[in-house]
Amino acid sequence: MSVASADRTSEPNHAKRVLVVWAVASVIATPLVAIFVGPLFPPGNGTEQSREQGLSNTWMVSVLTPVACLLLVFFVYALTQFRHDGGAIIDGPPLRNENRIQVVWVAASAVIVLFFAGFGTYELLQNGSGGGQGPSPIAVPGGHKLQVQVIGQQWTFTYRYPSYGGLETPQLVVPADTLIELHVTSLDVIHSFWAYELGVKADANPGVDNIAFVKTKGPRSFHIHCAELCGLWHGYMFETGRVVPQAQFASWIAQQQQTFAPVAKYLPAYATTYSPDPQRRAG
């Protein structure tokens, strides 16, 4: 027996050790992450869409937990077991190709990626997951919808309610337990309407009707930000919207119609996009 063969036989089975520790760590960590960390993931549970996004985040992290465990276990194992203890530094054994590891690695990666591709596609096709789908959405949830138009302009958002005579207001208020059909557009540069707790994010492009759907739950407030760098006051382009009970929404609409009655005659007829260049604009 050669010296090299003797060294090899005296080595413990490192792969078996790593796999056992990894399996135990994964079995313990994965449910813990899914049960205790998952509910903490953004954007919360304010709407059906935000709940689904949180669920997607939980799934992703749950699947990735065993991968992270494998990396950490191997990292710690390598640091402790393959540590150089002093003495002369000599070459280690040569690295050889190991087909089984490569096959498992590629196959596992492919399964994970394809799983998420399928999962994400399924989620998107349910109702668009709160994202802008352009003017011809392919994921349209069924049922009655309240249309609300979001109009971006430097540097604020305004909102139109076509089912209430094209009323336009500077605040976004929507009724609880209602499916909202958002039509997002811009009067000038590219903005992005991001209602974080609602799980909605849709680009606001001039001349484009970008449609997104969101199903509200109970009353709450939510933050609105512009998510597209749009000029000097982009960082200040934020406000607070509200989901209110349906009766309160009706009274709010009536109050807004009264407040903005003087300007109603000057508003353009409701349209999905606008060409708003003022006739006398200087620029």
Next chain:
Amino acid sequence: MRPTWWKLAGVAAFVAAAGVLIGLYVSKLSTDAGSSAYTVPVQMSGGHPVVNLTLETVAAVGPKLSPGHPDFVSYLIRDSKGNWRRSTVWRLPANATIHVTIYNFDGASGLRNPLFARPQGVDGNTMVVDGKSLAVLNPDDASHTFAVAQYGLVVPIAPVPDDAKHPCDFAPCALSSDHRTIQFTFHTGAKGHYRWQCLVPCAAGWIYGFGGPMQTIGYMDGFLDVA
């Protein structure tokens, strides 16, 4: 080994110093952005702070007040000595009543969104233009607006007619030139840093009328430092 530790300490110190300088620069940008703040005099009425804020809007700020950009459209503020200053960062008291008078010497540009032709966020949701109370202005006639998004405040500014006999070419403009007078009242709330802007695309010659002075603190945008 020692030289290595000295090198590491030097790099760490340099990075820390650079971080502090960048932080200070960004802080300065996000507060005053280069425009010196003006503390508006406060009067007390029945124990309640009251401020008279007098502004003027001009088509061109002129070489005296802005040698680098004499052709910029601009807001100006009148100080306690009656002089017009090019400052758009104003210190105001919290929970105060602010009476605003704006003398406008500029013509019409027109609003991109007609909604802002309706005064909002001011007492009675009305403004007084040349002594007459108005609940709305024709959006095509808007010369500028004074808007504070965080207060929900928007007031459109009525224009000087195109055929004005005595227009003012450069600021500071005297009240003997043709002008419109716009008055309204609003109330400050809690302490804070509130940005204001013009919503009319009035920056002639700039892309979409919204470049240059519309995106430079000190002309058509600024802050209310409410303290």
